[in-house]
Amino acid sequence: MVDVTPHGADLIPPAEVGEMDLYHPHSWWTKYVFSQDAKVIAIQYSGTALAIGLVALVLSWLMRLQLGFPGTFDFITPEAYYQFMTMHGMIMVIYLLTALFLGGFGNYLIPLMVGARDMVFPYVNMLSYWIYLLAVLVLVASFFAPGGPTGAGWTLYPPQAILSGTPGGTGPGIILMLVSLILFIIGFTMGGLNYVVTVLQGRTRGMTLMRLPLTVWGIFTATVMALLAFPALFVACVMMLFDRAIGSSFFMPAIVEMGEQSPHNGGSPIMFQHLFWFFGHPEVYIVALPAFGIVSDLISTHARKNIFGYRMMVWAIVGIGALSFVVWAHHMYVSGMHPYFGFFFATTTLIIAVPTAIKVYNWVLTLWRGDIHLTIPMLFALAFIVTFVNGGLTGLFLGNVVVDVPLSDTMFVVAHFHMVMGVAPIMVVFGAVYHWYPKMTGRMLNEWMGRFHFWVTFIGAYLIFFPMHYVGLVGVPRRYPELGDTAFIPPSVHTLNEFITVAALTVGFAQLVFLFNLFWSIRHGKEAGDNPWRATTLEWQTAGTPPPHGNFGKELPVVYRWAYDYSVPGAPEDFIAQNDPGPATQGGPATRGGPATQGGPATQGGPA
Amino acid sequence: MSAILIFLALVMAVAGWWLARQRLMSKPWLEAGPVNAFPATEASLLHPAKLGLGVFLAVVGALFALFISAYFMRMVYADWQAAPMPWLLWLNTGMLVLASVALQCAVVAAHKGQVDNLRLALLVGALTSVAFLGGQLLAWRDLAANGYFAADNPAVSFFYLITAMHGLHIIGGLLVLGRTNVRAWRGERPAKLTLTTELCAMYWHVLLVVWLVLFAVLAGWAADFVDICRQLLS
Numbered sequence A: 001m002v003d004v005t006p007h008g009a010d011l012i013p014p015a016e017v018g019e020m021d022l023y024h025p026h027s028w029w030t031k032y033v034f035s036q037d038a039k040v041i042a043i044q045y046s047g048t049a050l051a052i053g054l055v056a057l058v059l060s061w062l063m064r065l066q067l068g069f070p071g072t073f074d075f076i077t078p079e080a081y082y083q084f085m086t087m088h089g090m091i092m093v094i095y096l097l098t099a100l101f102l103g104g105f106g107n108y109l110i111p112l113m114v115g116a117r118d119m120v121f122p123y124v125n126m127l128s129y130w131i132y133l134l135a136v137l138v139l140v141a142s143f144f145a146p147g148g149p150t151g152a153g154w155t156l157y158p159p160q161a162i163l164s165g166t167p168g169g170t171g172p173g174i175i176l177m178l179v180s181l182i183l184f185i186i187g188f189t190m191g192g193l194n195y196v197v198t199v200l201q202g203r204t205r206g207m208t209l210m211r212l213p214l215t216v217w218g219i220f221t222a223t224v225m226a227l228l229a230f231p232a233l234f235v236a237c238v239m240m241l242f243d244r245a246i247g248s249s250f251f252m253p254a255i256v257e258m259g260e261q262s263p264h265n266g267g268s269p270i271m272f273q274h275l276f277w278f279f280g281h282p283e284v285y286i287v288a289l290p291a292f293g294i295v296s297d298l299i300s301t302h303a304r305k306n307i308f309g310y311r312m313m314v315w316a317i318v319g320i321g322a323l324s325f326v327v328w329a330h331h332m333y334v335s336g337m338h339p340y341f342g343f344f345f346a347t348t349t350l351i352i353a354v355p356t357a358i359k360v361y362n363w364v365l366t367l368w369r370g371d372i373h374l375t376i377p378m379l380f381a382l383a384f385i386v387t388f389v390n391g392g393l394t395g396l397f398l399g400n401v402v403v404d405v406p407l408s409d410t411m412f413v414v415a416h417f418h419m420v421m422g423v424a425p426i427m428v429v430f431g432a433v434y435h436w437y438p439k440m441t442g443r444m445l446n447e448w449m450g451r452f453h454f455w456v457t458f459i460g461a462y463l464i465f466f467p468m469h470y471v472g473l474v475g476v477p478r479r480y481p482e483l484g485d486t487a488f489i490p491p492s493v494h495t496l497n498e499f500i501t502v503a504a505l506t507v508g509f510a511q512l513v514f515l516f517n518l519f520w521s522i523r524h525g526k527e528a529g530d531n532p533w534r535a536t537t538l539e540w541q542t543a544g545t546p547p548p549h550g551n552f553g554k555e556l557p558v559v560y561r562w563a564y565d566y567s568v569p570g571a572p573e574d575f576i577a578q579n580d581p582g583p584a585t586q587g588g589p590a591t592r593g594g595p596a597t598q599g600g601p602a603t604q605g606g607p608a
Numbered sequence B: 001m002s003a004i005l006i007f008l009a010l011v012m013a014v015a016g017w018w019l020a021r022q023r024l025m026s027k028p029w030l031e032a033g034p035v036n037a038f039p040a041t042e043a044s045l046l047h048p049a050k051l052g053l054g055v056f057l058a059v060v061g062a063l064f065a066l067f068i069s070a071y072f073m074r075m076v077y078a079d080w081q082a083a084p085m086p087w088l089l090w091l092n093t094g095m096l097v098l099a100s101v102a103l104q105c106a107v108v109a110a111h112k113g114q115v116d117n118l119r120l121a122l123l124v125g126a127l128t129s130v131a132f133l134g135g136q137l138l139a140w141r142d143l144a145a146n147g148y149f150a151a152d153n154p155a156v157s158f159f160y161l162i163t164a165m166h167g168l169h170i171i172g173g174l175l176v177l178g179r180t181n182v183r184a185w186r187g188e189r190p191a192k193l194t195l196t197t198e199l200c201a202m203y204w205h206v207l208l209v210v211w212l213v214l215f216a217v218l219a220g221w222a223a224d225f226v227d228i229c230r231q232l233l234s
């Protein structure tokens, strides 16, 4: 940190920043590897998250192969299936989605969107990435450990997680998993402090909280939640590590295992569940809120219309964030609890549906009579809304104790959570990548590859997860590698399972097109220019594309309006950038790189 | 989970109070035009580092509140036996109080620009903290010598775990405090050290409060207190 006088108006980011105030890289290493520039860190985070996400994708293929064609693949033993399942779930939720939304998009977009030159603590920000990378490496190492990675399920419930019956339970698998999570949390906390303080203190002049784009609101609130929720996982992991490594009995009851009395005595597995879900439920929204925010901006930009009910959207984001801390026990209905508690948690769970529904209405009303451009980001945003509503409805079913008890631990639950927290956020990730890639590289992603990718992914996701609801209703349990000859399972389930597997493989391979597109377009994509979507937010008004070190050239932009001035009647263009003083304010300070409207071709409503 | 919920309620009260002053009711779509009032970001005037530390301390608070929650949850099971409290802990508590006081003096000295007092206060703060850590280690040895190991009694496991966590946080703080000491003794001007001294003091005060709460929980007073409250209520 640079030492600045701690008092008075000096803390408002000055319009001009002298050369010395900004951290400058001095060599290739500090520029591209040990970089403290949030944009580079963002790309490092995203690259790492996508790489480990690919591993999780391959694991899902292996699981699907086993479920669709049981007995065909010798190497997928039941133990291996559990390991694939655990690693798949854990990687997808934490190492891919959390890291990508907060570490990737958060790092890239927060400073640009609030009009800052960088994060407030760049050095800590860099450490955050390297610790995250270390966490990923430890996780990967567990694949090569003797006995393999843990197979305890992504929820890691004790006592089974550290017993010999579970793969990796008595080997190094579970230890590496716990250590990796602990590292992840430490690294995330470092990054999270940056995101929060940058939003609070790093905003440029004129950028009031209520002028922030919803993307920033979403990422900001999710970060605050993550900062408060991850400690619960941290505590659970540390205590489990104690139980596993030195035989204490925090979670472990007295157990006779293979005829031998274990050293544990009297511990409480339920306590772990409380701690885990105290983190686990907010985690769902930690992934969802950034997605909500990003999708709002995508819809508004590509429908050329201001977001409907901006204030309501902000309140809903904050409200969801607060409420999601008092619903955790809805994951524990089947673990047994006082009926009044069940009632309480069922009620809070259903209340959360209110702000969530408000958001959905507002998206739809934003689209209503908008000038909808079916660009690829827009397609993905629409796909998100549909999928999210779909998953949300089944969520209302599961939020009720009486419905949840029979459906718990069936494929219905798997279908539900893949819809809400698997497919829906992934749609936003794709939409966001197509939307901001031109800013990150200066070139557009290839349109036809993009459209192919979208349709296969969207339709494919439904082909995979929609039938799963039926499979679940029939009673097929989740986390079973094989169904065998179970009387209540009709043959149609087996046919469906084969169908789902084929769909999953197809969707999986379609992602290769996306990956190829990412690399191909760096060189061969269409030139994007500074503001290809003709968007209002500050990241499109930078001094160049990709934005240079320090983001905004010599002078920071001054913000004159909110982020959603699209199709304003009487304006020369169908959007007014946030740093555009507008015609009314003659004599306002001239902003460099300001009104991007001037001189741009007057492409009213043309396909952007 | 009551401890963490109470803590969260506190955090949310602060967040709500702050949000209430953020013009969340304003209608941004009507407000185009130049910024009229400075500071126009409506950001608080806190130094970012202080705000950052504040947020971090909230995370630390959540962490320990969760440990305490776990402690209370585990306590109700049949095999729970209270752990003995080495008397040394009182001395350690005194050391930590001294460290906190010393750092507060350092802040005052830094503001007044008194080089010698600043150096002395920083040094005392660091040394008493090291003494606290040493004392905690001795307390561990004490327990171990009496046959209490981390694995066999949950109350004792909690004791080792929670004191270790708290100690690790002190060690982390000592890294920064040590650096500040070096800078002070190398002759840097107090004005340049004000910020880091203030940050250290803030961190130590909070860790002191955390320790007092933990001490009360580990020694069983917190549970007694809760019991008394319950009896009064019913």
Ligand code: HEM
Pocket: A060, A061, A063, A064, A085, A086, A088, A089, A090, A092, A093, A097, A152, A153, A154, A155, A414, A418, A421, A422, A423, A426, A464, A477, A478, A479, A480, A481, A504, A507, A508
């Ligand atoms: C192509 C996409 C995907 C496919 C085909 C797929 C498939 C599967 C399958 C077959 C299971 C195991 C079900 C069982 O036997 O109980 C599973 C579990 C899971 N998946 Fe996915 N998945 C996909 C994407 C995702 C994504 C994007 C997420 C991110 C949230 C995710 C999160 C999870 C979780 C949390 C579990 C539970 C693991 C457990 O039971 O411990 N999946 N998935």
Ligand SMILES: [Cu+2]
Pocket: A280, A281, A284, A327, A328, A330, A331
């Ligand atoms: Cu939940």
